[in-house]
Amino acid sequence: MATERSQSFPTQFREWVEGFASRSPSRFALLVFATLIGVFTFLLSQPFASASGETTKFADALFSAVSTICVAGLSTVDMATYWSPLGNAIVFTGTQVGALGVLTLASILGAIISGRLGLRARLMAASDTNPLRLHSGPVSEGQAIRLGEVGGLLATVALSLVIIESVIAALMLPSVLAAGYPLGESIWFSFYYSAMSFTNTGFTPNVGGLEMFAGDYWFLTLIMVGVLLGSVGFPVIYALSRNLKNPRKWSLHVKITLVTWAILWVGGVIAYLLLEPENSLVFAGMGPGELTYQAAFLSTMARSGGFNLVDIGQLDSSTLLMTDMLMFIGGGSASTAGGIKVTTFAVLILAALSEARGRSSIEAFGRTIPQDVLRLAVSVGLWGATTVAVGALLVSEFTDAAFEYVLFDVISAFATVGMSTGLTATLPDEGLYVMSIVMFMGRVGTVTLAAALAASQVGQFFRRPEERPIVG
Numbered sequence: 001m002a003t004e005r006s007q008s009f010p011t012q013f014r015e016w017v018e019g020f021a022s023r024s025p026s027r028f029a030l031l032v033f034a035t036l037i038g039v040f041t042f043l044l045s046q047p048f049a050s051a052s053g054e055t056t057k058f059a060d061a062l063f064s065a066v067s068t069i070c071v072a073g074l075s076t077v078d079m080a081t082y083w084s085p086l087g088n089a090i091v092f093t094g095t096q097v098g099a100l101g102v103l104t105l106a107s108i109l110g111a112i113i114s115g116r117l118g119l120r121a122r123l124m125a126a127s128d129t130n131p132l133r134l135h136s137g138p139v140s141e142g143q144a145i146r147l148g149e150v151g152g153l154l155a156t157v158a159l160s161l162v163i164i165e166s167v168i169a170a171l172m173l174p175s176v177l178a179a180g181y182p183l184g185e186s187i188w189f190s191f192y193y194s195a196m197s198f199t200n201t202g203f204t205p206n207v208g209g210l211e212m213f214a215g216d217y218w219f220l221t222l223i224m225v226g227v228l229l230g231s232v233g234f235p236v237i238y239a240l241s242r243n244l245k246n247p248r249k250w251s252l253h254v255k256i257t258l259v260t261w262a263i264l265w266v267g268g269v270i271a272y273l274l275l276e277p278e279n280s281l282v283f284a285g286m287g288p289g290e291l292t293y294q295a296a297f298l299s300t301m302a303r304s305g306g307f308n309l310v311d312i313g314q315l316d317s318s319t320l321l322m323t324d325m326l327m328f329i330g331g332g333s334a335s336t337a338g339g340i341k342v343t344t345f346a347v348l349i350l351a352a353l354s355e356a357r358g359r360s361s362i363e364a365f366g367r368t369i370p371q372d373v374l375r376l377a378v379s380v381g382l383w384g385a386t387t388v389a390v391g392a393l394l395v396s397e398f399t400d401a402a403f404e405y406v407l408f409d410v411i412s413a414f415a416t417v418g419m420s421t422g423l424t425a426t427l428p429d430e431g432l433y434v435m436s437i438v439m440f441m442g443r444v445g446t447v448t449l450a451a452a453l454a455a456s457q458v459g460q461f462f463r464r465p466e467e468r469p470i471v472g
Contacts (some may be wrong), residue, residue, distance in 0.1 A: 033069065033444055040065035040094050046215030049087035051387035066436040068094035068278070070443035071336055074419020076425050076432060079205045088205060092195060098443070099199040099230070101335045102158060125127040147362035157234050163196070168226050169194035179212050197226025202306020202418030210309055220297060220309075227305035231331030232257060252367045253343060257332045260342040264329060268299030271322050281314040302326035303336030306418025313405065320408050320421075327415040328384065338416030338442050340384045347377040347440040384442075387416075388414050391438040392423035398431035399423060410435070414442035 012392050039341050045061035047053050056064075060076050067074050067433070077083075083091060169190040176186040176193075192205040206212060213219040229237065236254050245247040273293035277283055283291055294309065301307050330339015347362070351374050354362045362369040392410045396403060405421040412419050413435045424435060 002106070005285060009065050031442075036094075036097060037062075037065050037069050037440070040090065040278070043090050044068075044083075047189060048289045049084060049090060051082060051084045051086075051087070052226060057298045063432045063436050064091070066439050066458060067418075068201075069098040070338075070416050070439045071095050071138065071201045072338070072413060072416040072439045073196070073200075074413055074420055074424050074435070074439070075203065075204075076427075079203045080205055088192075091203065092192060093201045095195060095201045095203070096161060099161065099202050115292075115379045119220055123434050134392070138253050159218070160234060160237055162228070164229055165191065165198050168197065168222050171218055171224050173221075173276060175216050178216075181206070182193050187366045192208070193223065196225060197223045197305065197307070198230040198306040198336065199330065200227055200230045200306065200338075200416070200418075202301075204307070210307055214309055216221050217293065220293075223307055224297060224300045225305060227300050227307075231303040231305070231335050231337035232261060233332030233335035233337075235334050236332055250371075252365055253333070256346045257276045259345040261332065264342065265296075265299050265303070266347075268322070268326050269295045271320065272298050273370045275319045275322060282310045282316075299326070301419065302417070304335075304415055304417050306412075313410070321406055323419075324408055324411050325418075329386065329419045330415045330417075337413065340380050344377045344380045347374060348381060351441055357464055380445075384414065387438060387441050391434060395427065396436075398428050399426070400427075410438055413438040416443050 041058075041062045041064075043049060044064050045056045045058060047055050056077075063074075063076050068074070079088075079091070092319075117296060125136060172190040172193055173186055176189050177183070181189060189205050192203075194204050195201075204210060210220070210223075236257050239250055239254045247255075263404055269292070273292065276295075277291060283294060286294065297307075303326070312320075328339055329345045330341055331337025333341045333343050334447075335341075346364075350362050350364055350369065354360075361376060363370075388407075388411055389412065392403070392407050393409055396406045399406065401421075401423050405423045408421050409420075409423045412422075413418075416439060427435065
């Protein structure tokens, strides 16, 4: 009897997981992510994870685990000196796991447990590309990734992580060797920088960070390329890998993502050039070429990259505010970047333009965007703004720093960017807990979190009379 019970436990566990994931994919995804954070908090708190051999206090271990799994890139310790080789390996592994995405990771775990990629696993993975499926399952309009293509998407995710990071690391290696590091360290640093750029994390493994490569434009450009590839999103990479030379076959999502990303990037470069040159503390003594490159680098990192060559705390107030806006928007959907996502921002702008022109429908690239997409975009924007506002108010209670610095670091946490004015490292434990929650909410997605917290999906079989309130 004992043998039968022991043999039936895996089956019972598998059935429980499948049942829980079937009832609420979003809650299952949150449980997976929260469990991972708990595991990595435990690992990073152990003496073997620190270079000193001492136990890391809970607040720092938790914050580091959340920042790692959520690929946020913020830290309260010196990443280059605090962790042991094993601790650095744990951080590296955590960023790779976290880069997969909440629902994608949950779908893969569900497939491993059940032994197959069933419909529910496909729905969870597909919901990373379109959160509408969290509420309604398969939806009728054309998608960036259809359910039948989810297996290909998951393969693209895995191959992207391996191939892109390996290629960038190989191209980085000569620069790291030229900086004077031994071969073993150079290989490790190359893979570390490559992974942190593609996952949009922004951690640095060496003392001095990017300052060692401040004049190596080849190395810095590779960082920018990694951030770009990671921030456009896996659905875009998947679509381009299939139809790179035929833009006519690109979905509306791919077109909106690439165009909006490019517009925001160019706008960011121009804004940095206009707002910051007068600030002698940051760009003093730079020629036009170097100044333009620095502006391009900052604009790229504001997508969610997190690396920086200048002291963020010395940026002008107007530049900080402009960076706040770029960080809040973030990168592409189902990417390693955070923020409300460029497609959300694009849909809101297109809706405003349609309203200004007196049009009843939202159109882009010869397609009509359904109203439920607009409602979702509004929900994401409001949840994101509310998260940032509440987080900033709470953090401001634990510090005497200027509110513009508080707002910058909170948005950086929500958008999982990793750039900091220096405030985060000075916060007391209570402030770190608040920032951890903000990072978690920013990474798991406000729509996923809202769906997970909803008690149930209630069908509505009637429609109440309409009445129009005054707006504006």
